[in-house]
Amino acid sequence: MNTYLIIDIGTSSIRGIIYDKTGKIIYKASQTYKPKYLPDGSVTQDPQIFIDLLIQIIKQCTVFARDNAYEIKAISMTSQRSSLIPTKGGQPIAQTIMWQDTRVNKILDQYRDYDDFFLQRSGSRLNAVYLGAKICWVKYQSPEIYAEADKMLNIPSLLLYQMTGTYTTDTTYGSRTNLMNIHDLTWDPDLFKILGLDVNKMPEITAPGDVCGYITEEFSQKTGLKKGLPVISAGGDQQCAAVGSGxxxxxxxxxxxxxxxxxxxxxxxxxxxxxxxxxxxxxxxxxxxxxxxxxxxxxxxxxxxxxxxxxxxxxxxxxxxxxxxxxxxxxxxxxxxxxxxxxxxxxxxxxxxxxxxxxxxxxxxxxxxxxxxxxxxxxxxxxxxxxxxxxxxxxxxxxxxxxxxxxxxxxxxxxxxxxxTASVESTAIGALISVLVQQGEYANFHDAAQNIIDDPVQSYEPxxxxxxxxxxxxxxxxxxxxxxxxxxxxxxxx
The missing domain is CATH 3.30.420.40 (ATPase, nucleotide binding domain)
Incomplete structure (x- = not known):
């Protein structure tokens, strides 16, 4: 039977869920972790944890699929959206700055005159949660790390590189950076110039639901996944949760x-x-x-x-x-x-x-x-x-x-x-809908949702x-x- 592996990366856990095309859960594996919170507002995480747990969870899923005659046809990933990992050659060179980190607030104060410009171009005023603010903070607080890094990645982009060897991010994550033009969906050179950042340190932007790469031989050997399987970036967790909730x-x-x-x-x-x-x-x-x-x-x-x-x-x-x-x-x-x-x-x-x-x-x-x-x-x-x-x-x-x-x-x-909503897995369901449409199981999101999403478990009138x-x-x-x-x-x- 054809199945689909969904990778769902949250603030404190990572999960792998195998679904069939009807939305039935075949198998689930998960691991937890805990970011480090400090009084100065920093919230960090060892980025190697994301890589190690991804491999561990996929191994569990592939062993189950092999032992029970299920074929994984494609992988779809969704994730928290705005945590930053400086990398070189695809490997982390500093701690993950998690999305909740508030140290960047003071850096943004000097750019507040540009708030409306960023709003009209990127879709939001300068936002401390976003990736652009965190990259700016690294440049000014740890210039040696900024100089050494060849790519500034969020968590899904780091893991997609581990799986496929390509640097990509989709527009749902791009629109959480303050650096992507929300109208033409490309990196905006004017926004990079204002913050003094290098656009060449960013991954390529793709559309959500696109195949962003294929499982490499190296990752296949580490996990048991078949080489050449397509990997889809389904979009950010909140976007997928909205789709998965109906x-x-x-x-x-x-x-x-x-x-x-x-x-x-x-x-x-x-x-x-x-x-x-x-x-x-x-x-x-x-x-x-x-x-x-x-x-x-x-x-x-x-x-x-x-x-x-x-x-x-x-x-x-x-x-x-x-x-x-x-x-x-x-x-x-x-x-x-x-x-x-x-x-x-x-x-x-x-x-x-x-x-x-x-x-x-x-x-x-x-x-x-x-x-x-x-x-x-x-x-x-x-x-x-x-x-x-x-x-x-x-x-x-x-x-x-x-x-x-x-x-x-x-x-x-x-x-x-x-x-x-009836399902507690609305984020993963949203990512499943994305890969099912991409793989041709359904014509569009509406048709997939009609067949997969359960009716509400309860409705309430005011x-x-x-x-x-x-x-x-x-x-x-x-x-x-x-x-x-x-x-x-x-x-x-x-």
Whole structure:
């Protein structure tokens, strides 16, 4: 039987999943790792770990396939998007600067006058998460590494080189660099010139879903994969997750409430003037763009509250506490900006706040209000999207969908029906759809999605009584933010 191997590289794990063409999981292997977090804001990882674990996981998959008479027909890769690895001759020469690393923020301050130019050319203002900022940081902080490196790669580009011997990156990753022209999908010499970077250190740009190379003899011997198998770059993890959750048409929005929160909407063409409230990326679905709005902290905010106020992860207790408070008037005002505000106003200095806490305030009241504050903030992002086209469906996934109460709260906060994805592997499913279309199993993404993606496991209609409660709550939060913004009370002081 023909099967397809999907490689899914996350922030803390790498997985290999063998699927058949119907989307059935045949075999799964995974390994975890943990980036190093330091007080100076650095988040790093030994890049050799990615190479070693890739080989280990593929070995497991090929042994299983051989022993059970499955033939792997092609490989498709999806990955986290914006971690940097300086390389020479295809080998790492420095630690991976992970996407969460915040040391680059100060480097960008000197270029803020160019923010709108970068927005209109690259699809985003200068962004510390993006690869361009990290390359700039390496050039100024470690000039010897910058000079020695012949290629500046993200994680998937490094691993694609190990597999195929070619330097490539697709446009979904290119649109997360601040260095690719979002309109013609090529490296933009003007953007490189402003930051003083060398375009020759970048890999070749391809389209998502294209074959970017073939398994080499050397990699075949290391892993057992057949030499010459095609390797497809399916696109970045959030783009693939949107596809895999079923967000294919332009009137559907995917909301992923992971460590960060991501709102994604498909469009066919970009507006003439790009809006600074939106990040513009290319889609994993060829010939489409995505509008993206990010929350700087999402399920990580819940984790913070659990660690500091509950002490143990008793999700039955959490759900019961949320149920006890559901539908009640929220007396608190809450700003869920543990890492700053990013929707409507980009303000990384503002921090989280609880207001109107009294002696009668219970832990469960604070939990419910904190979750509600996240969802009404996400709703502001939906409002921005609605100005760019109608929304008929909202598809939810991620850590904050593990509670039926929170799922209902999302429907109430958005005042729209929401549909929870059935598969926990939406990112891998998106990468599978990409390779199946490339290999001719389906004519297009829509046909593949119709045959592979399960119907939503649950749908929720808004409770109109609670909709009004959340609107009142949001008004108090907005008032609190406007009063704290720009004051010592509203800002973290180092």
């Amino acid at each position: 967000s294919i048409t332009n009137d559907e929005v995917s909301i992923n409430t992971g460590t960060r929160g991501y709102l994604i909407k498909n469009v066919d063409v970009l507006p003439k003037i790009l809006d600074g409230n939106i990040i513009y990326n290319t889609s994993a679905n060829p010939n489409k763009y995505i509008l993206e709005i990010d929350l700087l902290a999402c399920s990580s905010t819940l984790n913070w509250f659990i660690d500091n106020f509950y002490g143990e992860r008793d999700f039955d207790k959490l759900n019961q506490d949320l149920s006890d408070c559901y539908g009640q008037h929220i007396n608190l005002a809450v700003l869920p900006f543990h890492k700053g505000k990013s929707i409507g106003v980009y303000d990384t200095h503002i921090r989280a706040a609880f207001s109107n806490v009294g002696l009668s305030t219970r832990r469960k009241d604070m939990l419910y209000a904190l979750m509600a504050s996240l969802f009404v903030e996400i709703n502001k992002g939906l409002g921005i999207f609605k100005a760019n086209g109608p929304i008929s469906s909202v598809i939810i996934s991620g850590g904050l969908t593990n509670s039926t109460v929170m799922d209902q709260m999302q429907a109430d906060a958005y005042n729209m029906p929401v549909h929870k 409770n109109l009584d609670n909709v009004q409660c959340l609107l009142d709550f949001d008004a108090r939060n907005t008032n609190l933010y406007s009063n704290l913004q720009g004051t010592a009370s509203g800002y973290y002081k180092e």
